[in-house]
Amino acid sequence: MSDFSNALSVSASGLKAQAMRLRLTSENISNADTPGYRRKTVAFNAVREETGGPEKVEVGRVRLSRTDPVDIYDPGHPLADDTGHYKGSNVDLMIEIADAREAQRSYEANLKMFDQARKMSSGLLDLLRR
Template sequence: MSEFSDALSLSSSGLKAQAERLRHVSENIANSDTPGYRRKTVAFETVMHGDTPGKVETGRVRLDQSELAKIYDPSHPLADDSGSYEGSNVQLVIEIADAREAQRSYEANLKMFDQARQMSSSLNDLLRR
């Protein structure tokens, strides 16, 4: 039965990691018009110690160091002498693609979790007979 609990543990760690990724993607989308906002990225790390090796955890949140967009708007309160200010480096197309990828990975982990649960239940039913 420990194999089933290991499978449940692995898939639940994937669910947590993808949920964290979706949270950062949604923060990026929400702040896409915030001046000076830098896109947040999160990396996944495999945990090779503990009760179930191979679990996935999120690593440190990093800020995208790509150049911030220059926006020309002399009436903006943050505009400098040239009439421009720094916008964010969030690109909505990339964020939507990341959100879709995280959603599909989340769904795959959810299916794996459900399959392991069903197999465990079926094995228990067979053992009771």
């Protein structure tokens, strides 16, 4: 594989990983008020192909947060127990917004890297055509 192909594949793997992270963050935000919902997170792993190419980002398993859900007091809620409490979600909107912003910026950086590699390979092809 050429260096241009390597750069494109590395940035494409980063785009895929950050897109997954943004998807999970949006799921967490949309379910922040769902009783019993647990925050989802994903881990990234660096993997190298057997051919000795560059390290790429691989999306790991989706995991549920182990943080305890918030106890909410609402005696009129259908899920409330005898004491009037029910388990809310363990999603913190401030953390989710920060994660979404970080994932967005990482996605944009990978997109710029992809675009630069594409422009460079296009420029090289133009030079070779002359």
